[in-house]
Amino acid sequence: MNVGALLELSAASILANNIVLSRCIGVCPLCGATGRLRGALGMGLSATVVMTVSSALAWAVDRAVLGPLDARYLRTFVFVMSIMSLTLAADLVLRGLFPALHRLTGPHLPALASNCAVIAAALLSVQPDPVTHGPMVFPAAVVTGFATGIGFSLATVLAASIRQRLEFSAVPKPLKGLPVTFLSVGLLSLAFMGFCNLHLFHGLGW
Amino acid sequence: MNQGDQTGGIFARNPAFRLALGACPALAVTATAADALVMGALTAAVLVASSLAVSVTRNLFPQSVKIPCHVLIVTAFASVAAILLAAVAPTTSSTLGIYVPLIAVNCLILNRAETFASGNKPFVSLVDGLVTGIGFAILLLACSAVRELLGNFSLLGFAVIPGNRPFVAFTSACGGFFALALVLGIYNYAISRKGTAAKP
Numbered sequence: 001m002n003v004g005a006l007l008e009l010s011a012a013s014i015l016a017n018n019i020v021l022s023r024c025i026g027v028c029p030l031c032g033a034t035g036r037l038r039g040a041l042g043m044g045l046s047a048t049v050v051m052t053v054s055s056a057l058a059w060a061v062d063r064a065v066l067g068p069l070d071a072r073y074l075r076t077f078v079f080v081m082s083i084m085s086l087t088l089a090a091d092l093v094l095r096g097l098f099p100a101l102h103r104l105t106g107p108h109l110p111a112l113a114s115n116c117a118v119i120a121a122a123l124l125s126v127q128p129d130p131v132t133h134g135p136m137v138f139p140a141a142v143v144t145g146f147a148t149g150i151g152f153s154l155a156t157v158l159a160a161s162i163r164q165r166l167e168f169s170a171v172p173k174p175l176k177g178l179p180v181t182f183l184s185v186g187l188l189s190l191a192f193m194g195f196c197n198l199h200l201f202h203g204l205g206w
Numbered sequence: 207m208n209q210g211d212q213t214g215g216i217f218a219r220n221p222a223f224r225l226a227l228g229a230c231p232a233l234a235v236t237a238t239a240a241d242a243l244v245m246g247a248l249t250a251a252v253l254v255a256s257s258l259a260v261s262v263t264r265n266l267f268p269q270s271v272k273i274p275c276h277v278l279i280v281t282a283f284a285s286v287a288a289i290l291l292a293a294v295a296p297t298t299s300s301t302l303g304i305y306v307p308l309i310a311v312n313c314l315i316l317n318r319a320e321t322f323a324s325g326n327k328p329f330v331s332l333v334d335g336l337v338t339g340i341g342f343a344i345l346l347l348a349c350s351a352v353r354e355l356l357g358n359f360s361l362l363g364f365a366v367i368p369g370n371r372p373f374v375a376f377t378s379a380c381g382g383f384f385a386l387a388l389v390l391g392i393y394n395y396a397i398s399r400k401g402t403a404a405k406p
Contacts, residue, residue: 021379021380022378022379023234023379024229024230024233024234024379024382024383025230025234025308026230027226027229027230027233028226028227028228028229028230028313073285073288073289073292074285075307076281076284076285076288076307076310077278077281077282077285077310080277080278080281080310080311081278081281084274084277084278088274110273110274113274113277114273114277114311114313114316115311116230116308116311116312116313119307119308119310119311120304120308123304123307123308124304127304173394173398174391174392174394174395174398175387175391175394176394177394178225178226178387178390179386179387179388179390179391179394180387181387182226182383182384182386182387182390183383183384183387185383186380186381186382186383186384186387187380189379189380189383190375190380193375193378193379193380
């Protein structure tokens with residue numbers, strides 16, 4: 001595994017295969033809780049941390065337990081269970097040891113376990129590597145989780161800023177609220193289609 | 207508890223339309239009507255089964271671990287659905303990809319579990335799950351009809367509109383957002399018309 005392939009993988013996960021705008025996963029936070037820019041940023045960053053850790057955890061569980069037992073069909077159940085235990089434990093630890101940090105992450109942390117983007121990041125980190133087309137190695141799995149989280153934050157922040165502007169614009173009544181949000185996110189997704197087949201770090205020879 | 211105010215309903219109070227809950231599959235797997243049909247049926251089946259299970263076990267779990275337990279119940283049913291689909295229709299299963307296991311964390315199912323099934327009797331919850339699931343499947347079908355018609359000039363695989371230059375963008379992700387916006391806009395318009403008509 002070289003650095004170039006890792007950079008390529010992260011660029012693909014953030015831009016071309018953006019989890020929200022090109023895979024359409026984790027769309028609910030766009031339309032509900034994160035209407036405000038600050039909230040979107042905080043939520044995106046805690047999701048990035050959780051996605052990085054849970055991708056590493058999912059990869060390890062898949063390699064160490066599910067693979068040898070030939071029980072890969074249990075991936076979803078085991079991943080959801082382990083990520084949920086992780087976030088509940090992290091919530092308890094933060095509440096006890098770092099109350100200031102706990103107030104910052106607020107109710108996000110336990111709720112993130114049932115966020116489809118987090119589970120999707122874990123499931124993606126055990127798929128074949130999209131850059132090398134071989135099996136995913138550990139650094140690649142961690143990078144996938146982290147870059148997916150950054151892509152999620154990027155999309156959430158962009159959508160939240162669009163929503164803030166939309167509040168002051170005259171939208172036809174039936175399209176107010178959700179429909180116009182989806183229309184503008186659709187335009188954003190159209191723009192992100194331009195990143196397809198973009199090989200930023202291809203042939204750098206690292 | 208006044209159940210009349212709480213049930214989802216196929217259209218009027220269905221959170222799939224009201225809040226676009228469970229929008230991920232509505233956007234991701236609706237490029238063709240056939241995929242949307244399979245996804246809608248699977249999601250509705252998981253919704254019915256988990257609503258029933260959550261309702262039966264509603265007095266079993268302590269408040270503090272209620273939501274994690276419900277997530278695990280839904281995940282178990284979603285895993286069963288994914289395994290069955292992979293056994294019965296391997297091609298469809300690989301087309302739908304990670305969206306089938308992601309039924310496990312579908313917000314619509316969790317919403318019904320938290321707001322309805324965990325506080326109501328099993329039979330009512332079963333009916334609520336069924337009705338909400340049918341509404342959700344209709345939403346998926348409507349989105350996919352728009353996308354397949356515009357993106358491929360066909361419906362369920364049959365060519366409908368003559369011509370050979372369809373709007374290919376509608377088959378990719380952004381088409382999903384546009385189609386969902388259109389369907390929700392039409393829904394809001396229909397609901398507001400019905401509301402004004404009902405007023406004296």
